[in-house]
Amino acid sequence: MEYMSEEGYNKILAELKQLESVELPRVREAIAEARAQGDLSENFEYHAAKREQGRILSRIRFKQRVLEHARIIDRTLLGSDTIGLLSKVEMTNVANQMKMTYTIVNPHEANILEGKISIKSPIAKALTGKKTGDTVTVQVPAGTLQLRIDNITLG
Template sequence: MEYMSQEGYDKLVAELRHMESVELPQVREAIAEARDKGDLSENFEYHAAKREQGRLLSRIRFKQRVLENARVIDTSRLGTDSVQLLSKVDMTNLTTNGKMRWTIASPHEANLREGKISIKSPIAQALLNHKVGDVVEVTVPAGVMKLRIENIQL
């Protein structure tokens, strides 16, 4: 079971619909055009279009499985007393004194550009269930980070 926000769920549904209604017909059209060009055994365009179709169908099946197992979290039932899925966490790196803010998201919603880290990441795992003021040690590839939780929001 995969828990996610309503926004993440809607985004996955939109991506799936786009793949099924726009990308798949384009690939099928490319296959038909390539097939019309003659001998399929040496037709590069045909083989490339077939590979693209296989890749696209694989992505569609993956997104369908994710959506089948997805559960949208009711944010009105979440609190801000401890870090959990969908929490926005303000923290200070005690080594560098740098400030950062991350939103704990499902793996399918994780996007560093948007400030969302996967709940399965080492930082999120270390922060889970901690409260404001707690100092958390996180083992990352660069060593051990000490983070102090400054604020938790939804």
């Protein structure tokens, strides 16, 4: 079972519907057109369309499994005194005083460009359970970070 936000659940559901109702019919049509051209053994378009169909079907099965095991978190039951899933954390890198803000989310919702990091990431693991004012040491691929937690809110 995986917990996620309602927005994350809806985003995965929308992607699944797009794959099933738009992408899969498009590739099936391409397969039918390529098949109509005759000899399939040397038909590049046919083989490319079949590979694309396999990729789409695999993606559909993956999204279905994610949704099957997903549970939407009721934000009203979450507290903002300690860091956990869906916490928005404002922190400062102690070494260079650089401020950063991340929301801790399910791995399927993670998107660094949107400021969302996976709860399974090194930074989120180090932050989980901590409170405002705490300083944590995080081992990341680039080295070690000292982060001071400035504020915690619900993301």
